[in-house]
Amino acid sequence: MQALLGISRGIDAMNRWVGRIAAWAIVIAILVSALNAIVRKVIGTSSNAWLELQWYLFGAVFMLCAAWTLIENEHIRIDIVANRFSRKVRNWIDVIGHVFFLGGFCAVLIYTSIPxxxxxxxxxxxxxxxGGLIIWPAKLAILVGFILLALQAVSELIKRIAIMRGVLPDPGIGGHHDIEGEVERLLSIQKESAVGIPADADSGGAPAPTSPRSRP
Structure with a gap:
């Protein structure tokens, strides 16, 4: 199991590295967009290449950062039903989801993206x-993105099995992705807001000062 966890750590490190580098494409896309707008307004000219470059950069961020997002568990999840199950059942849901849904989805997309x-x-x-750009770099980003996502699915599967076997602690317990804890915290805040804090709570019991007009 430790050998598999070593592979998982290697995949995680690689996808974090790729994601952090690819994320800078957002900054480049913003600069390209701003420069294109300035040139169009000042000189009155533009090119489709600038617009397509923005699309390519955005697509690269979307594809190359997907695996990094999966590491951080930041993809949108609908846990209304799953949260009613025990952690053991939820772990099995994650295993089945990674193998059959995420893994299968990536396999199909990789297979079709190669040709x-x-x-x-x-x-x-x-x-x-x-004046448009060549297209194959954008299609290459799709292929590479799904390969990285498939590798990350393998990494997540290894970690989930390790959690189920007690080799790793469950990050959902007390972590920032603990939905039950988050719901409890929000309900507590709502209850405090509904009850309200006494006006003299912050002043050590002293009465609140009155305005000059309210004095006799």
Whole structure:
């Protein structure tokens, strides 16, 4: 199990590294967008290449950061039903989900993305828009993104099995993704807001000062 956990740590480290680098594409996309807008307003000219570059950068962030997002458990999850189950059942749900749903989804997309990219690369496919960019880098990002996501699914599966076997602690217990704890905290805040805090609570029991107009 320790050997598998070592592989999992390696996958996690790689996807974190890729994600942190790819995230900078957002900054580049913002600069490209701002520069394109300035040039269009000042000089009165623009190019489809600038617009497509923004799309490529956004797509690269979306695809190359997906695995990193999975590591941090920040993908949207609908846990209304799952939270009613025990942690053991939820662990099994995660295992089945990673194997059959996430793993299967990635397998299909990788299988279809390989010829999708190779055909584009072999033909030097270019955008049909005037002044557009070559397309194969964007298709390559799709392929690489799903490969990284599939590897991360393997890593998450290893960690989940280790948690079920007691080798690793369950990060959901007391962690920032503990839904039950978060709900309890929000209900506590709501209850305090409904009850309210006495006006003299912060002043050590002294009565609140009155305005000059309210004095006799």
């Amino acid at each position: 999708f990219f190779l055909n584009s690369y072999a033909s030097s496919e270019v955008s049909t828009n005037a």
